[in-house]
Amino acid sequence: MLEPSPTGPQELVITLLGSYVQPRESRRVWSGGLVSLLTELGFSDGAARIALTRLVNRDLLARHREGRLVHYSLTNRTVAVLADGDRRIFSLGRRDRPAGAWTVLWQNIPETRRQARETLVRRLRFLGFGPVQDGTWIAPHDREAEVLGLLAELGVTEHAGLMLGTPSAALDVRRFAGRAWDLDELSARYDAFVTEFGSIPRGPEELSDAQAFTVRTRLVHEFRVFPSLDPELPGELIPAPGRRAAAVELFHDLYAALAPAAQRHFDRAVRTNDFDEVRNP
Numbered sequence: 001m002l003e004p005s006p007t008g009p010q011e012l013v014i015t016l017l018g019s020y021v022q023p024r025e026s027r028r029v030w031s032g033g034l035v036s037l038l039t040e041l042g043f044s045d046g047a048a049r050i051a052l053t054r055l056v057n058r059d060l061l062a063r064h065r066e067g068r069l070v071h072y073s074l075t076n077r078t079v080a081v082l083a084d085g086d087r088r089i090f091s092l093g094r095r096d097r098p099a100g101a102w103t104v105l106w107q108n109i110p111e112t113r114r115q116a117r118e119t120l121v122r123r124l125r126f127l128g129f130g131p132v133q134d135g136t137w138i139a140p141h142d143r144e145a146e147v148l149g150l151l152a153e154l155g156v157t158e159h160a161g162l163m164l165g166t167p168s169a170a171l172d173v174r175r176f177a178g179r180a181w182d183l184d185e186l187s188a189r190y191d192a193f194v195t196e197f198g199s200i201p202r203g204p205e206e207l208s209d210a211q212a213f214t215v216r217t218r219l220v221h222e223f224r225v226f227p228s229l230d231p232e233l234p235g236e237l238i239p240a241p242g243r244r245a246a247a248v249e250l251f252h253d254l255y256a257a258l259a260p261a262a263q264r265h266f267d268r269a270v271r272t273n274d275f276d277e278v279r280n281p
Helices: 009-020 031-040 045-057 076-091 111-126 144-154 173-180 183-197 209-223 244-257 259-270
Strands: 061-066 069-074 102-107 130-133 136-139 160-165
Touching (some): 009 031, 009 076, 009 209, 009 259, 031 069, 031 209, 045 061, 069 076, 102 111, 102 144, 130 173, 173 183, 183 209, 183 244, 209 244, 244 259
Antiparallel strands (some): 061 069, 102 136, 102 160
């Protein structure tokens, strides 16, 4: 998935397309169907259309006119970012990461490159970094390759420094980590996730296709924030959040169980034919 942002129709469009569009590189999706799905999920028709236009302007979607209809596809940039997001989301909490090298990044990106600086911060959070002071970020794992690639992509390598190291044995690691990540809030969010989704029926006959689509989309959209909040600190240094394992198991279970019904609903909504009403966001 894409770097985390406050919940809004643009972010939800990316969640939808990342979850239901295959193959990502080539499938085109009818604009009217996307608008309809976004209204099902609580956004107005106008907000949905504006979101699609803004995603095109951000080079996250490509717009195609096919006869009387408008379709959208994912850009190469979005396909690549979704693939990176998938790796973080679907690997989160699946294995205990041993203590090793930590990554320290410091940056002094000038105000004239503010957009690059903001993008860097969002992407650093998604890689498990936390801020320790202005311009300085740490991650409890070796992220050298990912960060060097990110700095080069944004064209800000000259404004940053990078170092690998390990915490001092004399350091209170939990107290230090608490400066970079809100570990209590993280535990509370895992608990809330399990509480919210733990009673969802799994059987295909218990939810309609539309209900399965709504639940699965919300499931993905809410779980995708955890890579930005959870640095996956080495368990030998700091115990994992109490309900992380339950949340991870629940996510994978529901994601798979609801997939067939949710996919049917998505495909029906974006299917077009000669009698479709022309809707041009």
